[in-house]
Amino acid sequence: MSHYPFAEIEPRWQRYWHDHATFRTPQVPGRPKFYCLDMFPYPSGSGLHVGHLEGYIATDIVSRMKRMRGFNVLHPMGWDAFGLPAEQYAVKTGIHPRVTTAENVANFRRQMKRMGLSYDWEREVDTTDPDYYRWTQWIFLKLFERGLAYVADVPVNWCPALGTVLADEEIIDGKSEVGGFPVVRRPMRQWVLKITAYADRLLDDLKLVDWPHSTWEMQRNWIGRSIGAEVEFAFERPKGALRVFTTRPDTLFGATYMVLAPEHPLVDALTTPEHREAVEAYRAAAARKSDLQRQELAKEKTGVFTGGYAINPVNDERLPIWIADYVLMTYGTGAIMAVPGHDQRDWEFARAFDLPIREVVAGGNVAEAAYVELERGRAVNSTTPDGSFSIDGLDASEAIAKITAWLEAQGKGRKAVNYKLRDWLFARQRYWGEPFPIVWVDGKPVALPEEMLPVRLPETDRFKPEGTGDDPRAPLALLEDWVRTTDPTSGKPALRETNTMPQWAGSCWYYLRYLSPRYEGGPVDGEMERYWMPVDLYVGGAEHAVLHLLYARFWHKVLFDIGLVSTPEPFMKLVHQGTVLGEDGQKMSKSLGNVVNPDSMIDQFGADAVRLYEMFMGPLEAMKPWNTQGVEGVTRFLDRVWRLVVGPDGNLSRSLTVAEPTPETRRLLHQTIRKVTEDIDALRFNTAISQLMVLTNELTPLEQRPRSLIEPFVLLLSPFAPHLAEELWSRLGARQSLAYEPWPAWDPALVLEATVTLAVQVNGKLRATLDLPRGTDQAAAEKAALADERVRRHLNGGQLRKVIFVPDRLVNLVVSS
RNA sequence: GCCGGGAUGGCGGAACGGUAGACGCAGCGGACUUAAAAUCCGCUGGGGGAGACCCCGUGCAGGUUCGAGUCCUGCUCCCGGCACCA
Numbered sequence: 029m030s031h032y033p034f035a036e037i038e039p040r041w042q043r044y045w046h047d048h049a050t051f052r053t054p055q056v057p058g059r060p061k062f063y064c065l066d067m068f069p070y071p072s073g074s075g076l077h078v079g080h081l082e083g084y085i086a087t088d089i090v091s092r093m094k095r096m097r098g099f100n101v102l103h104p105m106g107w108d109a110f111g112l113p114a115e116q117y118a119v120k121t122g123i124h125p126r127v128t129t130a131e132n133v134a135n136f137r138r139q140m141k142r143m144g145l146s147y148d149w150e151r152e153v154d155t156t157d158p159d160y161y162r163w164t165q166w167i168f169l170k171l172f173e174r175g176l177a178y179v180a181d182v183p184v185n186w187c188p189a190l191g192t193v194l195a196d197e198e199i200i201d202g203k204s205e206v207g208g209f210p211v212v213r214r215p216m217r218q219w220v221l222k223i224t225a226y227a228d229r230l231l232d233d234l235k236l237v238d239w240p241h242s243t244w245e246m247q248r249n250w251i252g253r254s255i256g257a258e259v260e261f262a263f264e265r266p267k268g269a270l271r272v273f274t275t276r277p278d279t280l281f282g283a284t285y286m287v288l289a290p291e292h293p294l295v296d297a298l299t300t301p302e303h304r305e306a307v308e309a310y311r312a313a314a315a316r317k318s319d320l321q322r323q324e325l326a327k328e329k330t331g332v333f334t335g336g337y338a339i340n341p342v343n344d345e346r347l348p349i350w351i352a353d354y355v356l357m358t359y360g361t362g363a364i365m366a367v368p369g370h371d372q373r374d375w376e377f378a379r380a381f382d383l384p385i386r387e388v389v390a391g392g393n394v395a396e397a398a399y400v401e402l403e404r405g406r407a408v409n410s411t412t413p414d415g416s417f418s419i420d421g422l423d424a425s426e427a428i429a430k431i432t433a434w435l436e437a438q439g440k441g442r443k444a445v446n447y448k449l450r451d452w453l454f455a456r457q458r459y460w461g462e463p464f465p466i467v468w469v470d471g472k473p474v475a476l477p478e479e480m481l482p483v484r485l486p487e488t489d490r491f492k493p494e495g496t497g498d499d500p501r502a503p504l505a506l507l508e509d510w511v512r513t514t515d516p517t518s519g520k521p522a523l524r525e526t527n528t529m530p531q532w533a534g535s536c537w538y539y540l541r542y543l544s545p546r547y548e549g550g551p552v553d554g555e556m557e558r559y560w561m562p563v564d565l566y567v568g569g570a571e572h573a574v575l576h577l578l579y580a581r582f583w584h585k586v587l588f589d590i591g592l593v594s595t596p597e598p599f600m601k602l603v604h605q606g607t608v609l610g611e612d613g614q615k616m617s618k619s620l621g622n623v624v625n626p627d628s629m630i631d632q633f634g635a636d637a638v639r640l641y642e643m644f645m646g647p648l649e650a651m652k653p654w655n656t657q658g659v660e661g662v663t664r665f666l667d668r669v670w671r672l673v674v675g676p677d678g679n680l681s682r683s684l685t686v687a688e689p690t691p692e693t694r695r696l697l698h699q700t701i702r703k704v705t706e707d708i709d710a711l712r713f714n715t716a717i718s719q720l721m722v723l724t725n726e727l728t729p730l731e732q733r734p735r736s737l738i739e740p741f742v743l744l745l746s747p748f749a750p751h752l753a754e755e756l757w758s759r760l761g762a763r764q765s766l767a768y769e770p771w772p773a774w775d776p777a778l779v780l781e782a783t784v785t786l787a788v789q790v791n792g793k794l795r796a797t798l799d800l801p802r803g804t805d806q807a808a809a810e811k812a813a814l815a816d817e818r819v820r821r822h823l824n825g826g827q828l829r830k831v832i833f834v835p836d837r838l839v840n841l842v843v844s845s
Numbered sequence: 846g847c848c849g850g851g852a853u854g855g856c857g858g859a860a861c862g863g864u865a866g867a868c869g870c871a872g873c874g875g876a877c878u879u880a881a882a883a884u885c886c887g888c889u890g891g892g893g894g895a896g897a898c899c900c901c902g903u904g905c906a907g908g909u910u911c912g913a914g915u916c917c918u919g920c921u922c923c924c925g926g927c928a929c930c931a
Contacts, residue, residue, distance in 0.1 A: 030883055242849045246926060249848065254930075274931060287931095329929090352929095359930045366931090372846090373929055448930050570925075607924095644869070646858055651924070655857065661869050667884090715859070718868035725868090729885090787864045792912040794864055818898085832911050838863050842911050 031663060032670035034634030038751040042141055050767050051146040053102050054095075055559070062099040063560050064091045065539055065599075067568025067576070068106045068153075070531075071132035072113060076139040077616065078624045078642065078654065083567040083605035085639045086648050086711060088145045090565060092747035093708050095146075096771040102560055103146060104542040106153035107133050111531045112190070112206050115460040118491040125460040125491070129156060139626060143635050144750050146767070151545045155534025156460075160541060162482035163551040164533050165465040167583065169475050170590055172466070176222045177454065179473055183358075184216045184453060191493030192457040192502075193218065219455040219464065219527060223582045227251050227447045229596075230581055239602040240649070243573040250574045252448025257432045259365065259441040261286060261338035261347070266297055270338050270349070273360030273446050276370065276402075277435065278419060278427035280342050281410040282388035283365040284378065286349045287331065289357035290314040298349055300335030307332055307351060314353045329354055329377040340365075341440040342431075343413055352377060360446050369394040389424070452579065454530060457502035459491045461528030468523045469515045477516060483524075486510040502526045535576050536583040539563055539598060551592065562595045570604035577602070603711060608642075609653040616654075624654050636749035637663040643713035643748065662717075666752055668724055669745065672733060673756045680759055681733070689734040694778060696726055697737050701774040704744045713748070720745055735760070740772035787838040788813045790822040806833040813839045 045051060055061075064087050069080055091103040107129075114125035114132075133154065140147065153160055171177040184193040189209035193216060198205045223230075231251045234244055256275035263270060270286060288295055290311045299307045310332045331352025338347050347365075354373055355364050368378035368385040375398035378385050385394050390408045392399025399405065407427045411418035417434055419427040435441030455464075463483045465476045476483065486507050494501045505511060505526040515522040537551060543560050544553035577599070584598040609615060610622025617623065629638045640662040646652040675681040689697070700723045707716035723741060727733055739760060746753030746766055757766040781802060786809060788796040796818040800809060810831055813819050819841070826843035833839055 240849095242925075245849055249927065252930065256931085272931080276931080354929045354931095356930065364931050371931070373931075376929095446930075573926080644857090650851090650858090652857065655870070657870055658857070664884095665869085671884095714857095715868080718859075721868055785864075789863080789912070792863095792910090797864060821898095830911065832863085834863060838912090840863080840911055 031634075032667055032674075032752070034636060034666075034751065037755045038142075038144065038630075038635050041751045041754045042144060044754070044765065045146070045767075046141075048765065049150075050765050051103070051148050052150060053104075053148045054100050056100055059098055059100050061102070061560055062091075062094045062565075063102045063563045064094070065103075065542075065563045065566045066105060067566070067572060068108050068535070068538060069136060070108045070111050070113075071129060071136045073117070073128065073132055074618075075132075075135050076626055078626055078629070078638075079569075079605070079608045079616070081143060081626060081638070082608055082642050082648070083569070084140065084143070084145055085642050086603075086605060086713065087565065087567050088639075089643065089708060089713060089747040090711070091146055092750065092767065093705075093771060095767055096743070096746075096769055098770075102151075102542065103148060104151040104153075105140065105145070105147040105149070106151075106538055106542065107136070107155065108531070108535050108538070109133065109154055109156040110461045110529075110534055112458065112460070115458055115491055118460070122489060124489075126156070142630055143626070143639065146750070151542050153538055153541045153545055155462075155538065158482040158484055161462045161534065163541065164462050164529070164537070165481050165483060166478060167537060167551060167587070168462075168529070168533075169465055169478065169481075171221060171586060172473075172475050174586070174590075176225060176586060178220055178222065179217060180220050181215050181217050182220060182453070183213050184218055185211045186214045186216065187211045193453060193455065218453055219525075221452040221454045221582075223452045223579075224447060224449055226582050226585050227253065227449050229585055230449075230578065233581075233585075233596055236597050237600055237602065239599075240570075240604060243570065243577070243602065243604070246573045247578055250449060250578065253445060254447075255443070255445050257428075257435060257441050258361070258444040259341065259435060261340065261365065263298065263336060263338045263349070265336070268294070268297070270294065270363055271361045272363045272365045273444055274365060274367075276367065276424075276428070277431050277441070278407055278410075278422075278424050279367040279370045279388050280340070280365065280431060281407075281419075282367040282369045282386045283340055283345075283347060284368060284384045284386055285366045286338050286347050287355045287364050287366055287374075287377070288334075288349065288351045289355045289362040290351050290353055291357040292351070292362045294363075295334065295351055298334050298336035303333060303335035307334055310351060317353070329373070329380045331377065331381065341435065341438065342410075342417075348383075350381075358450065359448070368398065370399055372398045372400060374398070452582075454533075455527035456530050457493050458528050459485070459488065459503035461530065462533055463504065463528055464525040466525040467513060467515050468525065469518060469520050473525070474515055474517065474522070480516065485528075502528070504528065532576060532579045536580045537587070539566075539580075540587075540593065551587075554592070557592070558594050561593060562597060563599045564601060566599040566602045567605060568602075573604075604649060606647070606649050606651040608645075609651060611654050611656065613653045624656075629656075629659060633659050633663045634666075634751075636752045637666055640666065640717060640748050644717045646714055648711050648713060665721055665724065666749060668728055669749075669752065670756070672724065672727055672738060673742070673759060683731055683733045684738065685732045685734055686736075687732055687734055689737050691782075693726065693730070693734075693737060695781065696723055697740060698774040698778040701740065701744060701772045702779055705771070705774070708747065717748060720748070742766070743769055743772055784836045786813075786836070788816065788819055789838060789840040790819060791842055792840060793822075795819050795822045802836055804836070806831070806835075806839075809833060809839050810841075813841065 066084050066087050091101050094101045109129045114128045117128055118125045155161060168177060185199055187194055187204045187209050190204055194204055194211060199211050203209060204211055231248060231253055234247060254275050256273060257277040258271055258273055259277060260269045260271055331350045334349050334351060336349040338349055340347055366374040368374040369387045370389055387394045388407060388409050389399060389405040391401060391405035402424050407419045407422050410420050419430050432443050463485055465481055465483050466473045467476060488507055490506050491503055493503055494506060511524050511526060513522050513524055540552040543556040547553045580598060584593060587593045588596055610620060612622050614620055614622060637659055641659040644662055673681055700719050703719040704716045742753050742756045743766060754766060783799050784802050786798045786800050787794055788798060796816045798812050800812060823843055828841060828843050830842040
């Protein structure tokens with residue numbers, strides 16, 4: 029192998045960039061800004077892998093090009109460094125998470141610098157730095173002040189193996205996302221953030237952002253807004269009313285029974301003595317089931333009759349009240365009206381327990397299946413007994429509007445909105461997280477004053493939660509000297525909150541800290557915020573589609589409401605890089621032994637080749653397999669580029685000339701400038717690189733290589749292969765980095781070919797191609813086509829019926845045989 | 846089950862409704878070399894033909910169009926997400 033000397037060039041230019049602070053964020057007045065953000069990583073012990081790098085290289089290319097096009101570019105990096113792995117490692121080895129984290133961060137930073145990523149390292153942030161989490165705590169206080177952070181006894185997902193609670197989103201198929209341990213539901217006193225108060229805005233403001241359709245849709249579904257009505261069903265014994273939520277109030281006449289969630293508070297009161305035993309048994313069984321078991325058993329509908337009855341407000345029918353675990357306490361009112369004719373689940377339940385099924389929307393056959401079509405179908409059997417009110421004959425939307433208004437007039441119901449989104453469980457029984465700036469005084473949580481921030485994480489060597497599931501004790505709870513304190517406001521004895529914040533906390537606002545990383549007056553300097561926000565391009569993994577991206581939007585909106593930020597949304601354009609698979613086409617994993625290590629790739633081929641290959645593999649957003657031979661391929665390309673400029677003796681190539689290029693070569697250069705520029709803007713890096721290869725293939729055989737071609741070519745290559753480009757640029761005579769050289773411009777007049785190849789079709793099939801001058805008109809093109817013998821053969825003497833002419837592209841001769 | 850995305854040579858992938866397979870990998874042939882590596886040149890979707898050329902071809906079945914990988918309808922399979930949310 030005789031490759032160009034990347035092992036010597038790359039470290040040298042990395043040192044140059046560092047020594048000259050080349051990528052310190054410029055804020056030149058009069059220039060447009062561009063905030064180009066990567067999702068910052070959790071610095072794991074295994075180091076950076078090629079999947080992370082795909083996104084980082086993409087944003088680096090965009091950042092480098094934007095700088096050359098005169099933008100003030102902000103391109104920062106940092107560390108989402110609180111998290112469970114370092115803590116679990118500490119439990120095992122006794123090594124403090126701070127030590128492990130510092131080592132891992134150093135390794136990540138080294139790997140990033142080695143890739144030639146052009147971050148402004150002076151803005152690096154670390155969520156575990158007290159100067160950073162001071163402001164995470166400050167934002168929490170704002171949430172607390174506004175009633176958006178509260179303590180509640182809520183059923184939580186308790187993971188005995190991890191000794192902590194988990195958010196719904198951290199559970200996959202009933203097991204913990206981290207470690208795959210079983211999770212059970214149990215009530216516990218917890219900090220909760222009221223994200224539901226922002227549900228409407230989180231949903232509605234999605235229209236302000238340019239995001240991948242799938243992510244956009246996932247957030248919509250996660251928020252899950254449904255509009256319907258709340259209806260009251262009175263019951264006699266004891267006297268009272270049951271409220272239910274339904275999206276189909278038009279089917280109210282079809283209700284044949286009611287169902288409460290087993291945990292519903294009215295179950296006790298409604299159960300008659302003869303049913304009490306069965307009801308209690310069912311409730312006890314439901315309480316014991318984990319979510320996973322409930323899901324697994326979901327196929328079979330189960331439930332028991334309580335003995336109670338409620339009155340249907342539209343027709344005064346007595347409806348039996350059941351309890352069943354297919355009704356969830358956590359959604360709506362925890363109770364439903366069952367309309368088996370028009371709801372799949374109710375239909376199954378009615379079938380299982382032999383309850384009546386009544387058709388109130390015509391169009392299907394309710395004896396065979398629930399008829400749930402909303403679009404078609406007309407209401408039937410939907411008139412009050414006294415005939416005073418009816419929705420018969422109406423379609424669903426009319427019927428819903430009419431009956432909702434009627435219920436409201438009768439005082440029996442009202443329009444209502446419900447969300448799938450739940451409040452965010454915001455506490456973990458862990459050590460390695462942000463402490464809450466809260467003390468407990470007389471059993472009530474009290475905010476510490478802002479001046480006391482940060483509340484520092486106390487030192488310890490006991491990282492493991494202790495106690496039992498009934499009395500869990502977080503690691504901080506074991507530090508009695510730290511826990512016992514005094515409330516600075518009242519002077520009373522106080523106990524510190526011993527939970528810590530979940531990992532998502534720090535990542536909810538890190539993009540703001542980069543704007544003024546050392547600012548002492550608040551999380552962010554307002555002037556900087558107004559200049560740089562919003563983020564123009566945000567690249568990161570699709571696995572954060574609903575977690576990080578929803579939580580960050582929520583915090584951002586709260587910060588917007590308190591006037592700290594000026595934009596309603598933080599991230600304007602979002603792109604997810606695709607997964608990089610192993611060479612075997614499988615997901616990379618240690619157990620399969622197919623993990624590609626970036627360091628060894630750089631050792632073999634250089635950082636520029638790795639950068640280029642990762643972008644050349646395929647579209648940024650696509651999942652694609654790694655192929656080390658492909659890296660060799662792009663290395664050959666870079667070798668050819670090297671030889672365009674550097675001769676065999678290591679000096680500037682003698683083929684370089686100041687002579688004018690041929691018109692054809694100049695045209696190819698301008699076509700390349702256009703394609704590379706447009707492709708980078710559209711994040712189509714693979715086709716941009718392919719065009720650079722085309723130009724190289726054209727230049728390689730030339731004996732005289734005009735500098736007027738080579739110099740812009742080097743600039744076009746520089747965002748992709750910055751070390752090589754800097755080296756060639758300097759050898760071509762430059763005294764300083766090309767990082768701020770003006771990006772080449774193309775001349776539209778020079779892009780066009782003088783001669784075009786016209787496709788000639790007969791009845792839509794290609795029969796010949798003709799080289800004609802650009803702009804040839806239809807008459808001339810037709811004449812040339814008809815003169816071609818290949819064409820005439822296929823005309824076969826038939827009648828010419830029609831000619832389709834697309835200027836400079838094709839002629840299609842339509843003939844009848 | 847529902848929602849979103851996808852399917853193009855041996856492989857990764859290109860193609861404003863207008864010459865399918867750019868570019869790269871792998872493979873084959875040639876030049877250079879004592880030889881090999883590296884480099885350079887050429888070929889490389891399938892079938893037929895000595896050749897000029899011809900036929901077939903973008904997951905499957907239809908449709909729209911002068912013309913469909915691209916648009917429409919109905920399927921199959923793969924990937925991601927959600928999953929009793931009333």
